Amino acid sequence: MHTHTEENYIKAIYRIFESTGDSVSTTAIAEKLQINAASVTDMFKKLGQQKLVVYEKSRGVKPTDRGKKVALQILRKHRLWETFMVEKLKFSWDEVHEVAEQLEHIHSEILIERLDQLLGFPKFDPHGDPIPDKNGKVPVVTSILLSQAKTDVWYKVSGVEENSDSFLKYLNKIGLAPGATLKVKEVEEFDGSMKVQLNDKSEIVLSGVAASNLYVLQ
Amino acid sequence: MHTHTEENYIKAIYRIFESTGDSVSTTAIAEKLQINAASVTDMFKKLGQQKLVVYEKSRGVKPTDRGKKVALQILRKHRLWETFMVEKLKFSWDEVHEVAEQLEHIHSEILIERLDQLLGFPKFDPHGDPIPDKNGKVPVVTSILLSQAKTDVWYKVSGVEENSDSFLKYLNKIGLAPGATLKVKEVEEFDGSMKVQLNDKSEIVLSGVAASNLYVLQ
């Protein structure tokens, strides 16, 4: 069994590795977990000894198969708890992240299996993120980033890349919760900002940053 | 916000204080939490500084009002999670304690309020223990006959069914006046007689007849 801290590290490493496909640096983790780079070096060594990652001095870490499996189980727990909070406790999808960060560290396999069952074995969480099954298998997602979407084609918001509280709140405010439908009308070449039409025919302007943190599917 | 460890201490202190009504010793806590007495002394000082307990050197601790309130909220969470696991996740009542020990440390008031709501504001958990409300108010526990008491749980003598002079005299003689605290150690199946431990650690044997004429409450 791993400590909460170790679990947070391996989860962060896994997520960064998944999106870049490359070694994960100390600074990347330091930034993500809001801690000092020197502390990250310590933990990289520790995780290396535990064979959760391969650590090459001054060159960062890559998760091992074991590390990936551990990370996927934490993501599974996180996303199931989020689903539970939205489906059963009537939270809105932008309120659940922080508490799920705590709940994901509860150690009990049977608890999470029963929770999965209670929820009807969902494949995606309220943010549109895929929920790994108990063997670590991740449902296939066909989403693309909004920044890569074609113009004048209808899409459905399916999830977010960046799930900071401020971003989620912002999306909620402008009406871009998962499930919302939209169409790109116009893209500014110089900064990637775009004019987007919503379901109700209203038009909003999104920054390039926002557009490349929002997943949509056709 | 308190650490998991602090929460475990204040909960243990509260529970022992409730059943004995007296100062809680370092050894009592050391025993309950399975740690060394020297470590308990350290924590008694720390909890004293935080005004969760009144610590008198070499004389143990008593929870303050603040300490009691904190303890009651932890008990509330523990018992609501246990109820959730039994009611919604189909665990049996004897499987839920360990996991609830983890879940009780999740910090989110709104989560626990929503959970309470989901469960229909239950007053007692699957073990029959009362669930404090969000203000720390504990549902009144009605007395039960000593013959129905659980073993190894502290009770307070609250009254008698049969109030013949001879029975009351007998009770007085053996030290079981109302207000006395006791714990059932062992019950003989064939005649309902029981070995009972008193506050002062002395043990007495009660007949089945006596046990089914004496009311106790937790």
Add this chain to the structure above:
DNA sequence: CAATATTTTTAGGGACACCTAATTTTGCAT
């Protein structure tokens, strides 16, 4: 490719929550 900037590591330290061993302090029995 040398100088500079950035990243990473090392060295040394602090808070937390525990430990053992030694020393009080307290409670009990004669």
Add this chain to the structure above:
DNA sequence: ATGCAAAATTAGGTGTCCCTAAAAATATTG
């Protein structure tokens, strides 16, 4: 009331996870 046993405390130490400051390794850039 004194001597002994039990309980509590103090002193000193450990592992975890974090820190700062300085040194070393790596990357960038003119």
